[in-house]
Amino acid sequence: MSPRVVLFGLDGATYTVLDDLVHRGVMPFLGEFMERSARRTLRSTIPPLTPPAWTTVVTGRSPGAHGVFNFLQFEGEDSPYLRIISSRSICTETIWSIVARHGLRAGSLNFVAHHPAPKIDGYVIPGWVPWRWVKQHSHPAELVDRLKGALPGFDVKELAMNFKEEEKAVAGSRLEDYEPWIDLHIRRERQWFEVMRYQMLHDPCELVGIVFDGVDKLQHLVWQFLDPKTSSGKQTPEFRRIQEKCWKYFSQIDDFLRETVNLVGSDGHVIIVSDHGFTGTTEVVYINTFLEQQGYLKWLPTAELELPESRELGEAHPYHLTHFDMPHTRAFASSASSNGIHIPIDGARGMSGVSRAGYTALQDEISDALLTQCADPETGDPLVTYVWKREDVFAGPHVNLAPSLTLALRDCGFFSVLRSDCIVRSRPVVMGCHHPDGVFLAHGPAVRPGVAEHPLALVDVAPTVLHLLSVPIPSEFEGRIPRDVLSDSWTAKAHELNPVAVRELAQPTESESIDVGEDKEGEAQILMRLRALGYIE
């Protein structure tokens, strides 16, 4: 039995890069795939971040409902302690268990917040797990041992996210560090693909999902080698060599896609999905320093000023609340990637803070300050282009886990949470960062090929997957089956099976239409510090 749907996840994939690689001939099969696919922009969550975004993909619910907002979040409604998310953080059902309720089997590979693995009818190897724990956190319990015996070259240390190795890889500053680091991800993706292929052949499931997260990793570090704006024209031999190594990575993904489509056959569907897109970031905004300057935050004396040579590390280091003088702090950012600011309420989470009665007024006040006072000191241009109040953008039982305010910066970057002597610095070189616009490419007999300008939302992926499996859409799903992606016969079937879940035409919502900043073309330089990854959270 071939899978009826494969969710082919490319973490952080963007048409900006994929189209260029197709044009260059690096990804020829993707080019053919695109011609036969329904192509849409896939609008990410707010902010466009891996944990809430992939969780939305696999639950069909938004963060306020599924409860995942960041890699690190408060341990509970009343806890002031931050913890790394796990499968217990997902508070709604996933597509893996939903299909099981309808008698189908599912396989899930390398999705975030899936450890310990949910005990579904099928298999799960979670992503973002240190290598020592892959076996323990996978399902079924014997799966990893079975793969060790069956797959020559299977190496759980390469398969897993080895945090120590990742840190070592990004700690260098020399040009020669790039290629081994890209090779690491080439090998790692090969491990995941070999697992998927073996499982598809020997433990067939109707639904298979896999995430190749090296796309995101590479783009963070080597954006200048992939962005068409900076990667063309005359370059140094070193630049060309690293660029070709990047292309080797994507060429391998192209091979994986070709083989996946062949394994699925003509009766099944392959959907390429990214959790968010990518663009370049040219500066670092020190948001806690801005809050300090505005009188909302006070550091403890033990909170050291960021050293100039580590200025980009700010994205990587979450600040636990021990760095702030909490009795004198009314707003703080604790981790970079959420681009979120928390306003503590007096007595809640055991913190001092603003009174409940004064919370909304302070939210408005800080929002206004961010939009009007947080500016480039040289030009006066605003650094913050949009501020979302959590009550306006999130809904559901877990809203209180979200930051009070979520920001969009002018270059789409993540802010730093480190203490600094200024609120903005230029990066030494342009780096990659997340953009709200990801990719959706659906291929198969139910799909109506073609391109449409209107975007889909991440919440639309789960109902589409379930519909292609002829599984009824749960009423609590927040997305819809995009009717114009399906052929007429499948649309009729969709109406029959899910009469209220078919959308005539996807229209961007107000929040989806917000201009969150322009792509910024930075000055490309070869010798960049790899420490800027900012992703070991």
Add this chain to the structure above:
Amino acid sequence: MTMPDRGKIRGDLLHILTHLRDDWEYSGEISEDTGLFRDLNFESIDAVALGSAIEDHYNQSLPFAEFLMKANQRQAQDITVGELVTFVAENVKSQGGSP
């Protein structure tokens, strides 16, 4: 629903850790005196993953972030299995998960 006692929790944790050590290239005996970082060569992310495994075993959330943060604040050099057993015994509620 039964409340696991300290002896039961000790056995559960030793089972989890012993079950894993073949892959961890650790052949020593694991006891309450075993240090997660000193003896088992944990990295901090492994301690977090262990917390997730224990939560999964008892099918309930436990305040591991608070436990790890307080250990960090008191500048503890290590966390022993015995300290972990005590933490779980103090925080686990009536057992609703797998034995």
